[in-house]
Amino acid sequence: GIQVEQSPPDLILQEGANSTLRCNFSDSVNNLQWFHQNPWGQLINLFYIPSGTKQNGRLSATTVATERYSLLYISSSQTTDSGVYFCAVGSNYQLIWGAGTKLIIKP
Amino acid sequence: NAGVTQTPKFRILKIGQSMTLQCTQDMNHNYMYWYRQDPGMGLKLIYYSVGAGITDKGEVPNGYNVSRSTTEDFPLRLELAAPSQTSVYFCASRSTGDTQYFGPGTRLTVL
Secondary structure (H helix, E strand, O other): OOOEEEEOOEEEEEOOOOEEEEEEEOOOOOEEEEEEEOOOOOEEEEEEOOOEEEEEOOEEEEEEHHHOEEEEEEOOOOHHHOEEEEEEEEOOOOEEEOOOEEEEEEO | OOOEEEEOOEEEEOOOOOEEEEEEEOOOOOEEEEEEEOOOOOEEEEEEEEEOOEEEEOOOOOOEEEOOOOOOEOOEEEOOOOHHHOEEEEEEEEOOOOOOEEOOOEEEEEO
């Protein structure tokens, strides 16, 4: 099956810093999504991005499907950005989830 | 729109007991999913449905059953609870070409 690797596993930054999270996957996919799980456990969708680039405020994502990776950029980090960021890849029916990047933003 | 709702929020079961986790969405989504999340891990797909009357297994279906009699509801049944089923369970839904929307989760402990 498809393997999904996220890096780094942990990231600690000061408020205001920028960060790049990476997601590598082992096979062609037609579905790739980024999610944020906040410290209370709530899962929030960020991007549906099987290819190309999207931006939403301070967050943006790029997927290079031919090279099997996706990047999530967070600019001017805020403490509310803390939590775990998951990449999930697959088909229209099933998603395989990475183990996540745990992000801590210090004030 | 309430989005995706799940009940109960918390539950403690004894080994061998049964229960049903409820999931309802009001967005008229055709796809619905059940995941489990163990501590420090990503989500694993238990079952999914592409529409009323159609369900299929995900990565970890053993010990669970589902049904989808309506577009809105997708209950998950645990027949004989085991300690290995202690986890947080998330229900999600989506429409074609869109991202998944998640419920708040059910924290289940089996003792």
